[in-house]
Amino acid sequence: MIPGTAATLSGAAYVYGIVPARTVLPADASGVGEPGADLGLVRHGPVAAVVSAVSADGALGTRRDLLRHSRLLDAIARTTPVLPLRFGAVLADRRAVVDELLAPRQARFAAALAALEGRAQFTVKARYVEETVLREVVEREPLIAELRERLRGQPAEATWYERIQLGELVAGAVARRREADSAALVGELGRWASAVTWRPAATEDGVVDAALLVERAAWPSLERGVEGIAERQAGRMRLRLLGPLAPYDFSNELMEEN
Amino acid sequence: MSTAALARRNPYLERPSSSSLADVVDLILDKGLVIDAYVRVSLLGIELLTIDARIVIASVDTYLRFAEAVGRLSLDRERSQPRTLPDLLEDMKPATPPKVARHVLQRGKEAGKEAVSKVEEGVHKVEQRLRGGGESGKTEDS
Secondary structure: OOOOHHHHHHOEEEEEEEEEOOOOOOOOOOOOOOOOOOEEEEEEOOEEEEEEEEOOOOEEOOHHHHHHHHHHHHHHHOOOOOEEEOOOEEEOOHHHHHHHHHHHHHHHHHHHHHHHOOEEEEEEEEEEOHHHHHHHHHHHOHHHHHHHHHHOOOOOHHHHHHHHHHHHHHHHHHHHHHHHHHHHHHHHHHHHOOEEEEEOOOOOOEEEEEEEEEEHHHHHHHHHHHHHHHHHOOOOEEEEEEEEEOOOOOHHHHHHHO | OOHHHHHOOOOOEEOOOOOOHHHHHHHHOOOOEOOOOOEEOEEOOHHHHHHHHHOOOOOHHHHHHHHHHHHHOOOHHHOOOOOOHHHHHHHHHHHOHHHHHHHHHHHHHHHHHHHHHHHHHHHHHHHHHHHHHHHHHHHHHO
16 A cells, blocks of 8 residues: 555545635645644646545534634635635545535536636624614604603512513614614615625624625725724724625525526 | 735724634634535534524513613713713803804893803803812812
């Protein structure tokens, strides 16, 4: 047996994402799992998979694993189109990466990567400053103001149901604001993006999480634009801008289209 | 694209240079391409993590918390704390020149004088407070 072959074949292949075959990986990148796992490309025609060796019986998912998966793909996305795979994709070995992953989808991967040329994802997360939005609700909704007034200074035990009713009214009013604010924000962000997808943020203070696919030429104007929105909303909403990122929110859609 | 432009800082916008663990969990466990060909390795505690991140239930607890939070708000018209000097100065600003001018136009000289004396009274009060503060400072020093 040739030394090294057995090791290569028995090692499972962890797959990060799909890139054009010409891609050069960032020099300082490191992979998930065992330290020093060889990170590289498995090429097939015009496309390639970014892979590293993991032991098939090990478990993944430490904080370090998650961050390395994400940082490697985001670093690639700064310069090169990339289709990021969801965390945890492992194939039996490098040969399976070609036979089972790349070969059957080569044309669709190539088309999706071509569509991503010069674009990366940016994510905008908007959160309410709770005190401000609650103040708005009390000041603008007479029913809530009235009930709040009536409950002030009353013992909590004696007004249990009224308090639940007040809270429910407040939650409803906040939800209506969230809907209106999300629509406005997503509409505005759309100006800089070639595609937008969004969902309501999954926290009580959340407004919206929006993902934008943005052409490289528009990155600076997007950044200035989001700064402008953040400044206008200061004290009412907090905005967080992430990117350029690998296009996690658009990959499945791009593959379905191609 | 210059990295300098991306690294620019704006005080109103959170702009981390790389994603936090929470941002990453949101993206790479929930989104990204899913290919039916692969086998998943066992993932440490991750299923729990994602479930936690998605729990938002409008529950009785949420309602009670909201009710308490709106109860705690101090609205401008209910402010009960003793008013401070900046508060007084703030209140006087809109009440001075424009109002005086309007009174003079509408009700003639007498009303004008009245308004002016009201303003003077206010200014006098503020001056007294200022002087009072200064004097008490002095006595403590000596």
